[in-house]
Amino acid sequence: xxxxxxxxxxxxxVLLLAACSSSDADVNDLFNKSMEAAQDLNSFSVDMVMDQxxxxxxxxxxxxxEIYLDMVQEPLTMYQQMSxxxxxxxxxxxxxxxxxxxxxxxxxxxxxxxKLPSEQFEQIMQMSKNQQSPINSLKQMEKFVDDxxxxxxxxxxxxxxxxxxxxMKELITSMIPQDQLTSAGMADNIDQLMENMTIxxxxxxxxVDKETYYPKNISMIMDSTMTMEGExxxxxxxxxxxxxxxxxxSEISVPEEVINTATESPL
Numbered sequence: 001x002x003x004x005x006x007x008x009x010x011x012x013x014v015l016l017l018a019a020c021s022s023s024d025a026d027v028n029d030l031f032n033k034s035m036e037a038a039q040d041l042n043s044f045s046v047d048m049v050m051d052q053x054x055x056x057x058x059x060x061x062x063x064x065x066e067i068y069l070d071m072v073q074e075p076l077t078m079y080q081q082m083s084x085x086x087x088x089x090x091x092x093x094x095x096x097x098x099x100x101x102x103x104x105x106x107x108x109x110x111x112x113x114x115k116l117p118s119e120q121f122e123q124i125m126q127m128s129k130n131q132q133s134p135i136n137s138l139k140q141m142e143k144f145v146d147d148x149x150x151x152x153x154x155x156x157x158x159x160x161x162x163x164x165x166x167x168m169k170e171l172i173t174s175m176i177p178q179d180q181l182t183s184a185g186m187a188d189n190i191d192q193l194m195e196n197m198t199i200x201x202x203x204x205x206x207x208v209d210k211e212t213y214y215p216k217n218i219s220m221i222m223d224s225t226m227t228m229e230g231e232x233x234x235x236x237x238x239x240x241x242x243x244x245x246x247x248x249x250s251e252i253s254v255p256e257e258v259i260n261t262a263t264e265s266p267l
Contacts, residue, residue, distance in 0.1 A: 051064050
């Protein structure tokens with residue numbers, strides 16, 4: 001999750017470079033300000049809604065996810081509430097804490113708090129610490145600046161992206177940390193996975209505050225297909241998000257009741 005959120009911030013900051021191509025601002029100066037903003041950002045909140053439809057043959061499976069997230073980056077801690085629905089068949093509410101005390105998650109289906117075993121938690125924590133900083137993510141994504149369109153308003157920039165299939169595959173691959181691919185056993189398969197994927201539509205829009213260089217709202221529409229074991233699976237996704245509470249999230253800690261009642265369970 002941290003990589004996802006960090007990448008979203010990286011996108012918003014690198015988009016500011018696009019503004020330079022259509023204004024008199026100094027590119028290096030704006031780039032430095034963007035990196036400074038990334039360094040100074042230690043906490044924030046996100047409200048996200050994602051609607052997805054998966055099509056397999058003649059079957060269509062709708063999914064909806066609503067997520068609220070509080071995050072502090074130093075030390076890395078998170079609190080999340082999430083609701084997931086898949087048609088009329090599955091409706092699950094979850095709540096989770098990720099702190100140095102461990103990863104704790106509640107789901108409405110089991111009506112129980114569970115704790116990830118220490119060994120798995122340490123692996124996840126180490127991967128989180130090894131993940132690239134927002135600054136490195138900025139440098140990775142600089143090559144995609146020319147694909148963004150800028151709309152300038154009084155107190156904000158609105159950036160729009162509509163890119164090609166091959167470029168988006170390159171971007172997706174660059175956003176996935178190598179250690180995560182290795183831990184998931186996919187390090188040798190990512191190229192084949194991308195070869196089997198076709199992105200027919202990708203539209204991304206983000207609103208950025210002119211004064212702080214922080215993102216305010218994001219939206220994304222992606223229509224893609226993937227061939228797996230000779231069968232083509234379609235994915236249609238719409239996502240919206242709103243950021244708030246920049247550097248205002250207080251310390252995140254796991255309630256004693258959760259710690260005392262959680263049962264250890266592996267992923």
